[in-house]
Amino acid sequence: MREANLAIEKLTHPTDAMRRLIRAFRSELNALNQIDEPPTDHAVKDDAENFFVGQRTVFGASDYASLLGFVVLKEEAGVFWLDWMHVAASARRRGVGSMLFNHAERHARKHGADKLFIYVHPDNTGMLALLAKQGYDALNLIEVTRKTRTKGKTLDVFGHRLRY
Numbered sequence: 001m002r003e004a005n006l007a008i009e010k011l012t013h014p015t016d017a018m019r020r021l022i023r024a025f026r027s028e029l030n031a032l033n034q035i036d037e038p039p040t041d042h043a044v045k046d047d048a049e050n051f052f053v054g055q056r057t058v059f060g061a062s063d064y065a066s067l068l069g070f071v072v073l074k075e076e077a078g079v080f081w082l083d084w085m086h087v088a089a090s091a092r093r094r095g096v097g098s099m100l101f102n103h104a105e106r107h108a109r110k111h112g113a114d115k116l117f118i119y120v121h122p123d124n125t126g127m128l129a130l131l132a133k134q135g136y137d138a139l140n141l142i143e144v145t146r147k148t149r150t151k152g153k154t155l156d157v158f159g160h161r162l163r164y
């Protein structure tokens with residue numbers, strides 16, 4: 001697929017195509033968080049509606065026939081958070097995620113911000129690789145909790161060995 005075949009446009013309301021992608025996204029997120037249950041219809045519906053609430057902007061990437069991915073930006077006091085980003089599994093590694101990311105960054109710049117902020121799971125190697133390629137390789141915050149599961153992994157964060 002070439003970039004010329006893709007269109008990125010601002011989305012203004014939830015659609016079935018978006019809900020299908022949200023369901024897939026939630027399933028992947030649950031797997032990363034070791035949650036076995038599939039996402040409920042209610043959760044998917046709520047997510048789709050919440051995309052259009054508050055200071056959020058949604059962009060979708062489509063090949064004119066179907067929605068291949070979307071990105072949701074949330075603005076808080078001049079800071080732009082990449083709230084959600086998802087590309088359909090069948091459309092990955094063809095530049096759709098990068099196009100959405102670049103579009104989101106341009107949107108933030110247009111509104112006076114010089115970069116995006118992103119929450120990402122430490123096991124999400126695909127997204128971390130995409131971010132690194134975009135020059136996003138600095139930690140901003142780390143989320144800390146008490147470990148409740150016995151099975152866990154560790155990660156080096158600037159010389160500190162942490163469990164997650």
Ligand SMILES: CC(C)(COP(=O)(O)OP(=O)(O)OC[C@H]1O[C@@H](n2cnc3c(N)ncnc32)[C@H](O)[C@@H]1OP(=O)(O)O)[C@@H](O)C(=O)NCCC(=O)NCCS
Pocket residue numbers: 025028084085086087088091092093094095096097098099118119120121124125126127129130131133
């Ligand atoms: C992460 C995600 C958005 C990437 O979308 P994509 O369209 O495949 O990304 P791109 O094709 O633009 O990839 C750009 C680069 O990122 C890196 N990358 C992307 N996915 C990767 C993967 N699974 N493994 C390793 N590197 C990856 C590669 O460097 C890639 O360049 P290359 O294909 O030339 O090697 C997609 O895999 C996805 O939707 N994942 C599930 C949802 C998710 O994790 N969202 C982010 C939440 S923070």
